[in-house]
Amino acid sequence: MSGTAAALTAGYARLLAYARKRLRDPDQAEEVVQETMLRVIEQDRRQAIEQPLAYAFRVADSVVYAGARRDGRAGEPVDPDLVCAAPLPDATLDYRQRLARFETVLATLPAQRRTVFVKRHIEGKSRGEIAEELGMGIEAVKKHLVRAMIDLAAVADALDLGQ
Structure with a gap:
């Protein structure tokens, strides 16, 4: 037991x-x-x-x-x-666990890919703004975003499988 x-x-x-x-x-x-x-x-x-x-x-x-x-x-x-009005304890714990897992997975991305992902999905910037800030083309920004999503999904799947 x-x-x-x-x-x-x-x-x-x-x-x-x-x-x-x-x-x-x-x-x-x-x-x-x-x-x-x-x-x-x-x-x-x-x-x-x-x-x-x-x-x-x-x-x-x-x-x-x-x-x-x-x-x-x-x-x-x-x-x-x-x-x-506060969330229930089990909902709070679940949120904290998901956030910690996301941060762990996000840290596995290469630096520039992570920067592009954070600027787009966390800071809410447009692809054009990101391209201008980082001195790259919009297509490069799109490529980083797609690869970041693929990488995040792969790492998340590996964590789900306990690998």
Whole structure:
């Protein structure tokens, strides 16, 4: 049993009590805890979670709130503490993981290709502006952009395959 699974198993009673307090129907608490444990274990497979039980409590909030929205009670929150404009913890973690992966892949590009890609797709400059800034033709800029996309896709595929 992994460390995350062991921590979740050890904290099951606490998670169940927490879910029961958050729900109007305490009989749904077990379903919420099972869904929470599943999400945490799936997330742990993608990236190690340092404090799985603490993370599970945040995910439980997410599951409870999602259930309330699905049941049509979005205008009537289960608990005032759940109302927040910030993204949910699992969405934030997923975004951070994707950003770190993108930065890793971007760093593998040759310097000029990376510069052209960043100026076009991150800074939002036109091909003409990039060509003028870097002293190259528009066709060269296009070629760098196409090759950057090919390189990024190849490296991303290699990372997906664990190579």
